[in-house]
Amino acid sequence: QVQLVESGGGLVRPGGSLRLSCAxxxxxxxxxxMSWIRQAPGKGLEWVSYISLSGSHIKYGESVKGRFTISRDxxxxxxxxxxxxxxxxxxxxxxxxxxxxxxxxxxxxGTLVSVSS
Amino acid sequence: QPLLTQxxxxxxxxxxxxxxxxxxxxxxxxxxxxxxxxxxxxxxRYLMKVEGSGSYNKGSGVPDRFSGSSSxxxxxxxxxxxxxxxxxxxxxxxxxxxxxxxxxxxxxxxL
Numbered sequence: 001q002v003q004l005v006e007s008g009g010g011l012v013r014p015g016g017s018l019r020l021s022c023a024x025x026x027x028x029x030x031x032x033x034m035s036w037i038r039q040a041p042g043k044g045l046e047w048v049s050y051i052s053l054s055g056s057h058i059k060y061g062e063s064v065k066g067r068f069t070i071s072r073d074x075x076x077x078x079x080x081x082x083x084x085x086x087x088x089x090x091x092x093x094x095x096x097x098x099x100x101x102x103x104x105x106x107x108x109x110g111t112l113v114s115v116s117s
Numbered sequence: 118q119p120l121l122t123q124x125x126x127x128x129x130x131x132x133x134x135x136x137x138x139x140x141x142x143x144x145x146x147x148x149x150x151x152x153x154x155x156x157x158x159x160x161x162r163y164l165m166k167v168e169g170s171g172s173y174n175k176g177s178g179v180p181d182r183f184s185g186s187s188s189x190x191x192x193x194x195x196x197x198x199x200x201x202x203x204x205x206x207x208x209x210x211x212x213x214x215x216x217x218x219x220x221x222x223x224x225x226x227x228l
Contacts (some may be wrong), residue, residue: 001177037217037219044208044219044220044221044222045153045161045208045210045219047216047217047218050217059215061216095160095161101149101166102149102212103149103151103163103166103211103212104151104153104161104217105151106163107153107161107162107163108160109160110160
């Protein structure tokens with residue numbers, strides 16, 4: 001079955017960087033759009049970024065544009081999110097998600113990113 | 118860019134039925150949406166996709182008690198024979214050319 005396993009979360013100081021990874025299995029990774037979605041403590045879901053099959057088409061939410069970079073390695077079935085210039089408001093659980101016909105159909109278990117001094 | 122509006126809360130009794138609503142903003146009434154369930158302390162789970170025609174397509178393992186429908190700009194999630202495990206936050210989601218969009222979520226309480 002489809003499995004999405006995130007890693008790389010942790011505590012980081014404001015202005016710092018963190019790289020999240022998502023290991024995918026149970027489906028042909030290169031055939032699907034992938035996305036990062038986050039959820040601040042006690043809040044709703046916020047889309048962060050998506051990447052197309054080959055990585056040629058990428059979009060970011062306004063709140064992370066210019067600071068975060070999404071990438072994928074189809075040979076290793078992995079998705080990444082490089083997060084720079086982190087702010088307190090970036091504190092959230094970050095979910096890796098698989099999209100099918102442009103809706104999210106699978107979610108990872110999430111990884112917690114805490115930005116605090 | 119479409120906006121999705123959901124009531125913040127809903128409640129219904131054990132064994133009864135409840136219908137949750139997700140409303141698409143003006144000009145986007147034909148959009149497909151998806152419903153996701155987030156139980157306390159868990160990651161979200163995909164439930165189904167609902168089209169403007171009212172047809173819906175459920176994810177693997179989603180019980181028959183869950184169904185979808187549509188009317189104009191409204192997309193519905195109906196849960197019948199409510200169980201305590203259905204107590205959760207339910208989010209709707211859609212996509213436009215540049216972005217994914219989520220509704221604010223409806224917290225369902227099973228009485």
